Amino acid sequence: MARTKKSLKDDVQAANNSSWLLDNPEYKAACETVEKQYLEFALAADITDDLSIRRANEAIRVVRLVTRQLAIAVQNGKLSKAQLEHLKKPNLRLL
Numbered sequence: 001m002a003r004t005k006k007s008l009k010d011d012v013q014a015a016n017n018s019s020w021l022l023d024n025p026e027y028k029a030a031c032e033t034v035e036k037q038y039l040e041f042a043l044a045a046d047i048t049d050d051l052s053i054r055r056a057n058e059a060i061r062v063v064r065l066v067t068r069q070l071a072i073a074v075q076n077g078k079l080s081k082a083q084l085e086h087l088k089k090p091n092l093r094l095l
Contacts, residue, residue: 014076018074
């Protein structure tokens with residue numbers, strides 16, 4: 001399915017927003033703090049408390065998943081930007 005210029009531009013904008021967030025020191029610190037707190041919670045849980053340990057591990061996984069999705073949005077935006085640049089070039093093929 002061909003992408004429209006509008007959706008490509010939306011991808012580029014999403015990439016810019018995601019990149020800004022990923023580069024934001026407060027976001028990085030917040031993610032690190034949340035991960036650390038959940039890890040400490042898991043380590044402090046009783047060894048037989050599988051449910052608490054799994055919940056903490058799942059929470060850490062979700063935090064990392066959000067960051068990974070933002071990174072994917074940045075990469076998609078780079079691809080969309082390249083496609084937009086390609087669409088701007090005149091078609092120089094001779095018939």
